[in-house]
Amino acid sequence: MPAYDVLRVFCAPNGGYGNELGVVRDGSALPGRAERQALAGKLGFSETVFVDDPERGIVDIYTPTLRLPFAGHPCVGAAWLLDVPELRTPAGVVGARQDGEFCWIEARAEWAPPRTLRRYATAAEVDDLAVPPPGEWIYAWAWEDEPAGRVRARAFPGRDDGIEEDEATGAAALLLTDRLGRALNITQGAGSQILTAPQPGGWVEIGGRVYLER
Known part of the structure; x- marks a missing residue:
């Protein structure tokens, strides 16, 4: 190996x-x-x-x-x-930059694989969701604080490969940002953080912290 x-x-x-x-x-x-x-x-x-x-x-x-x-x-x-x-x-050339504790990339929504963006009324509803059976790829989300752009989300790939839930998914955050047309601060999974920001010309920046595990 x-x-x-x-x-x-x-x-x-x-x-x-x-x-x-x-x-x-x-x-x-x-x-x-x-x-x-x-x-x-x-x-x-x-x-x-x-x-x-x-x-x-x-x-x-x-x-x-x-x-x-x-x-x-x-x-x-x-x-x-x-x-x-x-x-x-x-898919194309992905811009990248380091900004303090965050690493950012710049990509286009059409590069992301299809996702079902499913909105819920409250963050508590998203927290309480059970893992759905294999099928469609679902990004469940709700506003935690809409004026501040804070979102609660969970991601269910719907694949039959042992991965029932993705802890943090940049492509789905990219699609949600493109749909809403605004910067987002997303808490996904058990507690991961994804930052996004729309850019001119249909580009979206996605940023987060990265650590070397081993």
């Missing part, structure tokens, strides 16, 4: 929570898609990133069962780890 790092992306202010991400820095160790898919399935993270060129930021992203042209928390984590100004994904 090739060496890989484990990051936590979109951590809370106290450094807790965040969504785990596997990063194989030497993508040449597993050049084939089938090999990469098999390793992503074995590791079992919601996403695993293979770095094909660390200087140019060329990355390849996999869930345990499929390859993704773009995904939010893998891009934030990879940008932080590689410390590059941009990442090159199959």
Whole structure:
């Protein structure tokens, strides 16, 4: 098995929570898609990133069962780890920047895979949701404080791969930000934090804290 790092992306202010991400820095160790898919399935993270060129930021992203042209928390984590100004994904070039404790990326809503954005009346309703059966990918959300842009959210991938709930999902936050047209401060899962901000020309910035787990 090739060496890989484990990051936590979109951590809370106290450094807790965040969504785990596997990063194989030497993508040449597993050049084939089938090999990469098999390793992503074995590791079992919601996403695993293979770095094909660390200087140019060329990355390849996999869930345990499929390859993704773009995904939010893998891009934030990879940008932080590689410390590059941009990442090159199959979907397009993702801008990246470091700003104090936050790492930010810039992407487009049309790059994100389809998600069902399901609004609830209160944050308590979102907290009380049971994991739905496999099927559609659901991003459940409610306003905690609408004037302040604070959102409570949970993400249910609906896949039959053992991942019932994603702790923090940048692509879904990107879609919600694009739909609402405003900056958001999202608390997702058990306590992860995702920040977003619309930008000119249909771009959206997504930011969060990243920690090296091992």
